[in-house]
Amino acid sequence: MSNFEFLYPEAFFLLIPLATIIMWLKSTTTNSQVIASHLAAAMADKPSNSRRHYGWVALLGTIITVSLAGPSFEKQAIPASQSENARVLVLDMSRSVYANDIKPSRLAQIKYKAQDLLPLLNQGQTGLVAYAGDAYTLSPLTTDSATLANLVQNLSPEIMPIQGARADLAVKQAISIMKQAGLNQGEIVLFADDLDTQELEQIKAQLSEGNWTLSVLAFGTAAGSPIQLSDGSLLTTNSGKTVIAKTQLDHLRAAARAGNGQFEKYRHDNQDIANLVSESSFDAVNTNTKGEELETKINNGFWLLPLALLCALPLFRKGVIFSFVAMILSFGFTPNHAQASVLDSAFSNANQRGFAAFQEKDYQQASQAFKDSKWRAAAQYESGNYEGAITSLEGHSDTDSLYNLGNAYAQNGELDKAIASYQKVLQQEPENADAKYNLDIVQQQQQQQQQQQQQQQQQQQQQQQQQQQQQQQQQQQDSDSDSKQDQQDKSQQSESNNSNQDQSDSSQQSEQSEQSEQSEQSEQSEQSEQSEQSQNNPQSQPSQPESSEAQEKSARGEEPEQQQPQQEQQAQAEAEATANKQELDNNEQDEGKQQTASPSQQQEVDPDIRKLEQVESVRDPSYLLRAQMLLQAKDKAAPSSTGKDW
Incomplete structure (x- = not known):
């Protein structure tokens, strides 16, 4: 028995939840008496049966746990090959x-x-x-x-x-x-x-x-x-x-x-x-022909399974076995997972685990596992964490890092920094076609953004001009209404003056008629002259009404002549207001078209940004191979040149 040991001792951790569950079930049974006291006395044997069940469950759980722990007390020799x-x-x-x-x-x-x-x-x-x-x-x-x-x-x-x-x-x-x-x-x-x-x-x-x-x-x-x-x-x-x-x-x-x-x-x-x-x-x-052998330990835990079945016989009651087996199965795989994670961490380094996660497209896990900043940046880029990729790539001066840094800047909307990164790549490698292509795309995107900003500024200026025109039109309409009121006052005054003139003319005619009668009575000798005067007076008298009529006509004629410019001004103001309203409607339609056009332009540009071809180098597995080789190159001296670069 000196060779006795447990192959999987971590299985004994299952005893902790087993003991906890049994204690909880026991406490709930004793503290939940919901029947009358006289009936509880008649059923006094039930608690003892429950206690016996708990004992069998505890024994069965312990045996199964020991079996899972893998007791081993013998070894087996196999030939080495x-x-x-x-x-x-x-x-x-x-x-x-x-x-x-x-x-x-x-x-x-x-x-x-x-x-x-x-x-x-x-x-x-x-x-x-x-x-x-x-x-x-x-x-x-x-x-x-x-x-x-x-x-x-x-x-x-x-x-x-x-x-x-x-x-x-x-x-x-x-x-x-x-x-x-x-x-x-x-x-x-x-x-x-x-x-x-x-x-x-x-x-x-x-x-x-x-x-x-x-x-x-x-x-x-x-x-x-x-x-x-x-x-x-x-x-x-x-x-x-x-x-x-x-x-x-x-x-x-x-x-x-x-x-x-x-x-x-x-x-x-x-x-x-x-x-x-x-x-x-x-x-x-x-x-191996030298008789060398390897010794492996044998798991003898399966010998405990018949004993576990014997302990389960008293528990064959509806629900007892099923619930206990379900509990064991729910915890039975925990040591295996723990052992797998321990083995993974023992036989693979962080970059290898990150690479495995990257291949499985678990980019979040890969970015956390990678220790190499370039690989971490690749995973962060794939997961959409462009700011994290920028942080990981900053400080690197090689062309690949600068190129991918430019891609990350472009995807993050920092076009100026993206252009600067691409230009640095072209300074080191003037023939880099990918950097040239992406630089052109980002510059076009930057120009479109500048044009959109200029259009927005022009729209704001047009709106300000329209507001100023509306204010001027309002002021002009107010001044026109004031002038119209003044003209109406003047026309009323002229009409009153004309009526006064008519009254004065009629009084003059009456005075002249009275004077003619007096002259007829006082001077009969001068009847011929009076008759001549009387003949002349009728001629002069009608002339006065004619003059009065002319005055009335002139007075009446002045009013339309004065009202006509007012009507023309009013019509002109209404026409200008209508034209301004139409202009405002047209401007609003143009703004709506521009606003609806700008998203379409944005949609036309965004696919090009997504075509940054060597982010693309991040998605390309050859990028990881190159990064792997670069890491190896850093750890050893560069070989001597043979003069042949092909």
């Missing part, structure tokens, strides 16, 4: 793979062949290394070939931190991966299109230091072809001469021979992959 062929797949990501002497390109065929090979590696573990000017570990040894295939799909020379071709460093990195796993032998599978003499000598020296095998799949032709870059241009030397990428098949074959491995040349069918698999030791498993 291991796979002898842990392997690392090494992929050439130098710019020479852009050559298209094999269609569609060397790069595309390298990816296709790698994805064809990985599902066939069903024994042992496989790692992944990519190289250009330096070598980088993309995945340690693992049995998950699907994850490796996903990584291969997102590889390209564009994401490599250093341009060049150092296959010797890639072989060295592959050997280091297997040594870190505690292996002293393994196989390296190299997919490459060229090896120079210096690389070949370094590879031979590294393979001679251990029991390592190197197999090679060569891509390209001896004639070669120009290297067409992603922007469509051809790669040239410093002197302006077009580079022709030729495959040194002899060097690649010599490397495979030095590594005691297989050499295959690219074929359009899948026979090259079939030959690599059939002629290699991928499926070999070496069982």
